[in-house]
Amino acid sequence: MNTVLLFFALASSVGLGASQGSEALGGTLLAAELRIVRYDEHSVVILTYLIDRSEGPLVFTAMRLRGQLVLVEGAYGPDLVLDLEQQLELRRLTAPPGQPGEGEFRIRYKVEGELSRIPLFVPNAPTSERGTVDLVVIGATADIDVDAAFPRLTRDAGGLLTATLSNVPSVASLPSESDRVDVVRLSQLTVVLLLVAGSAYWAFRMGRLRRRSPQAE
Amino acid sequence: MSVPFLIVLILYFAVIAGISVWSYFRTETEEDFIVAGRSIGPLVGGAVLAATQISAGTFVGTVGRHYLTGVSWWYIWFGVWAGWLVSAFWVAPKLRRFGALTVPDYVAARFDSRAAGALAGILIVVSYTIYLVAQFQASGEIADAIFGIRPLTAMLILVASTAFYTLLGGVRSSSYIEFLQTLIMVGGLVIAVPVLLHHAGGVGSAVRFLGALDPRLIGWYYGPKELLAFGASFGLSIAAAPYELTRYYSMRDERTVKRAIGVSIGIQVIIGLCVLSIGMLTRTLFPQLASADRASSIMVFEILPPLVGALLLVAMLSAIMSTVNSILLVTGAGVAHDLYGKFFRPNASQAHLVAVNRISIVILALIPVYFALQKYGDVQAIVVEQAKFIASFFFVPVVIGLNWRRGTSAGAIAAMLGGFLACLIWEFTGQRGFPVHGIDAVEVGVLTSLVLFLTVSRLTRPVPDENLRLFFPADTDD
Numbered sequence: 001m002n003t004v005l006l007f008f009a010l011a012s013s014v015g016l017g018a019s020q021g022s023e024a025l026g027g028t029l030l031a032a033e034l035r036i037v038r039y040d041e042h043s044v045v046i047l048t049y050l051i052d053r054s055e056g057p058l059v060f061t062a063m064r065l066r067g068q069l070v071l072v073e074g075a076y077g078p079d080l081v082l083d084l085e086q087q088l089e090l091r092r093l094t095a096p097p098g099q100p101g102e103g104e105f106r107i108r109y110k111v112e113g114e115l116s117r118i119p120l121f122v123p124n125a126p127t128s129e130r131g132t133v134d135l136v137v138i139g140a141t142a143d144i145d146v147d148a149a150f151p152r153l154t155r156d157a158g159g160l161l162t163a164t165l166s167n168v169p170s171v172a173s174l175p176s177e178s179d180r181v182d183v184v185r186l187s188q189l190t191v192v193l194l195l196v197a198g199s200a201y202w203a204f205r206m207g208r209l210r211r212r213s214p215q216a217e
Numbered sequence: 218m219s220v221p222f223l224i225v226l227i228l229y230f231a232v233i234a235g236i237s238v239w240s241y242f243r244t245e246t247e248e249d250f251i252v253a254g255r256s257i258g259p260l261v262g263g264a265v266l267a268a269t270q271i272s273a274g275t276f277v278g279t280v281g282r283h284y285l286t287g288v289s290w291w292y293i294w295f296g297v298w299a300g301w302l303v304s305a306f307w308v309a310p311k312l313r314r315f316g317a318l319t320v321p322d323y324v325a326a327r328f329d330s331r332a333a334g335a336l337a338g339i340l341i342v343v344s345y346t347i348y349l350v351a352q353f354q355a356s357g358e359i360a361d362a363i364f365g366i367r368p369l370t371a372m373l374i375l376v377a378s379t380a381f382y383t384l385l386g387g388v389r390s391s392s393y394i395e396f397l398q399t400l401i402m403v404g405g406l407v408i409a410v411p412v413l414l415h416h417a418g419g420v421g422s423a424v425r426f427l428g429a430l431d432p433r434l435i436g437w438y439y440g441p442k443e444l445l446a447f448g449a450s451f452g453l454s455i456a457a458a459p460y461e462l463t464r465y466y467s468m469r470d471e472r473t474v475k476r477a478i479g480v481s482i483g484i485q486v487i488i489g490l491c492v493l494s495i496g497m498l499t500r501t502l503f504p505q506l507a508s509a510d511r512a513s514s515i516m517v518f519e520i521l522p523p524l525v526g527a528l529l530l531v532a533m534l535s536a537i538m539s540t541v542n543s544i545l546l547v548t549g550a551g552v553a554h555d556l557y558g559k560f561f562r563p564n565a566s567q568a569h570l571v572a573v574n575r576i577s578i579v580i581l582a583l584i585p586v587y588f589a590l591q592k593y594g595d596v597q598a599i600v601v602e603q604a605k606f607i608a609s610f611f612f613v614p615v616v617i618g619l620n621w622r623r624g625t626s627a628g629a630i631a632a633m634l635g636g637f638l639a640c641l642i643w644e645f646t647g648q649r650g651f652p653v654h655g656i657d658a659v660e661v662g663v664l665t666s667l668v669l670f671l672t673v674s675r676l677t678r679p680v681p682d683e684n685l686r687l688f689f690p691a692d693t694d695d
Contacts, residue, residue: 124505
């Protein structure tokens with residue numbers, strides 16, 4: 001039986017692998033700090049990545065969002081400058097070929113226009129098991145609805161918004177409390193209503209069954 | 218873990234425990250334990266069929282597959298639904314009319330062969346033990362990602378909690394629990410999708426970004442050959458899946474079974490669309506996860522608000538537990554009813570057989586834990602492989618056997634063994650050339666099984682008429 005089970009297990013590891021081409025990775029992300037500084041009319045984003053670079057191409061990709069202007073002020077790594085490429089729906093910063101090994105990469109850019117969603121440059125380097133991604137939002141944060149934000153943020157006494165994540169998100173969604181449609185709150189309310197309605201229905205049904213014959217289903 | 222998570226989890230397990238205890242006091246005979254006294258209606262039945270099929274393979278594996286490869290994986294659902302329709306028209310009515318306790322019962326009666334029934338029982342136990350590996354592996358991933366619990370601990374908790382309600386009430390408790398689990402799964406998914414869409418900036422924004430990231434994500438990551446192979450794997454195995462077929466016996470009558478299949482397909486359409494959305498939206502929000510199998514855990518813990526995340530977590534656990542429960546019921550019955558009860562203690566009492574069934578469930582629940590800890594492949598890969606083997610050894614004896622009266626016991630045994638071995642051998646040899654020749658192991662397995670069934674049946678003695686009368690009306694031709 002163990003031999004048969006082992007054959008199954010090995011077969012399953014062969015099964016789907018052949019059908020997918022895997023994208024080249026630029027390395028492994030060891031740590032990241034994503035800092036968003038909010039002003040009234042613009043935001044400044046400073047991303048710091050510690051990456052254990054592999055031999056593959058290292059690329060940082062960010063969404064292009066409607067109604068927004070992004071000006072990359074600096075993008076560099078250890079002894080290198082990242083090349084910026086702008087496409088219709090995204091921006092790419094590519095590192096020139098370099099030696100594998102650990103290095104710090106820093107990207108600084110300014111965002112103007114639509115400020116409720118801030119695009120973040122994501123490296124093609126998945127986070128290591130022990131790696132952490134720290135997101136910090138500072139500055140004009142008083143009007144940000146923390147409960148509706150993405151990723152999930154916590155607000156400290158000084159108004160600093162922070163999140164500790166396992167991976168780098170592609171965007172930070174920072175809605176203000178005056179935004180009309182609060183999908184997030186509605187979804188939470190729906191869960192509560194479902195639980196209450198479900199419990200009430202169950203209690204009603206059990207009561208009905210008890211009033212009928214004891215053998216009734 | 219936050220307070221809302223804890224509250225929802227405790228509530229969920231409390232309700233399950235309550236239903237299990239209620240069912241325990243209504244379970245006296247083997248018929249009560251294995252087929253719930255044949256009392257299940259179409260709505261609960263449909264939810265049971267859906268919950269049985271929707272497992273970690275869906276919530277972890279399929280979400281991960283959509284995360285990695287985009288929209289094209291969704292088309293394999295058509296293979297699944299085709300399999301259900303085959304079952305609805307050519308399998309379910311006759312099986313329900315036959316009214317046995319297990320699928321090997323059908324094999325033994327249809328082919329007048331205890332050996333064929335025993336072989337079916339053994340292959341079912343082996344194949345479904347592999348399926349359990351996928352479920353346990355997924356639970357380990359979830360527990361590690363969300364709770365920071367060691368995978369072994371998570372698996373043992375899963376075994377204990379699922380075995381608890383399986384042991385107590387058998388199919389009766391699992392049916393009502395699976396009805397509840399289906400409601401939770403559908404509710405959780407339907408609530409989660411708008412939240413993800415909101416964070417991703419809407420459908421248009423997500424589609425544009427994904428398309429720019431990799432055009433295959435919104436196009437054809439998989440080609441027709443691959444989709445056909447995967448669709449065939451799932452569809453052919455669903456049409457003859459013992460863990461689904463056995464549920465037909467618990468429903469009231471043939472009409473109930475057909476209606477239940479219709480309900481199940483409707484539920485699957487909703488779940489399939491939601492899972493597609495979730496996988497792709499999670500890719501939009503976190504484009505570089507180290508493992509696609511982490512996508513659903515990341516969604517629960519880092520994207521969704523606490524209550525919705527808790528509901529989805531319970532939905533994922535429900536999916537895993539419902540499938541583990543169904544598999545344990547089938548494999549437990551395979552050991553206790555089909556092997557022990559028929560070959561070792563044919564005169565055993567009902568209470569004795571139920572006790573052996575319960576002991577078998579515990580043992581069979583623990584074996585896959587070891588393999589799950591080794592992580593031989595990703596969750597969806599293991600599920601696909603298991604489906605290929607089930608289809609290869611079981612589709613022909615069940616579907617063709619129910620509709621072609623000339624099938625014999627030698628033909629059935631040859632079909633099961635031949636299909637199983639052909640699939641296994643092709644997996645290690647010809648499968649590597651799939652991108653070139655496009656021939657998948659499931660196609661080789663099912664074709665081999667079919668050829669052997671037809672050829673060997675023609676060359677061997679027909680099954681006695683009294684066995685055939687159970688499945689074929691007097692005016693059915695070959």
